[in-house]
Amino acid sequence: MSAPIRLDTRLSIHDVMPHTLRQVADILSLVDRHALGNVRLLVVPGQRWTADQIAVLRDWQASGHELAAHGWFHRARQIRGWRHRVHAALVSRDVAEHLALDANEIGQLMRDAAQWFVDQELGKPQVYVPPAWALGQIAFAELKSTGYRRVEITRGELCVDQGRLEHQALLGFEADTSLREHALRAWNRTQLALAQVGHLPLRIAIHPQDLQLRLGKDLRALMAQIGATRPAL
Secondary structure, eight states: OOOOTTOOEEEEEEEEOGGGHHHHHHHHHHHHHTTOOOOEEEEOOSSOOOHHHHHHHHHHHHTTOEEEEOOSSSSOSSOOHHHHHHHIIIIITTOOGGGGSOHHHHHHHHHHHHHHHHHTTSOOOSEEOOGGGOOOSOOHHHHHTTTOSEEEETTEEEETTTTEEEEOEEEEOOOOSHHHHHHHHHHHHHHHHHHHHHTOOEEEEEOTTGGGSTTHHHHHHHHHHHHHHSOOO
């Protein structure tokens, strides 16, 4: 993969949960090593968080990283309908919890997630990222009632208060099978070209285990290449 030189790159780490904090810390160390700046940390509220683990989130937030809400359980309670079944088989497996819910349930889940951050004294999150970027069947009017300013989907970020979509390219590295490895490499090449030709922001989505998976070397190389293009402070 060639370096996304001079592009507006935005890093996010998904699936920040109690049992992934060590892996997230390792990724943040790599971010620091390459001077990549602050990242968006996608926190899953509906886990068994301890006070010490909440303190880790608070420290990361204090250092400049943004905390965003990322579902509730990060697990669908059921596979609902053929669209969800196809999505689960090809993309999300069992993590797209929004696809098992109706609009009212999605809105309530998002509001509950925001309240969790407030209850933990982490501040109200401004960004929401549905697991697997699968927002489900919910209208802009209902999204506005959740209080988030921006909601990530595969094609970019929904600017909720403005009712518009900001198009962004997206790179992913969660390849734990040969099929996913080849599919993601092809996807990433296409998305990188789209960002370069269309002058779009480039989101780099990192999952906690990505450095150990099949595209780990690709991810490390990309981060090094981006770091090499950043101006010295």
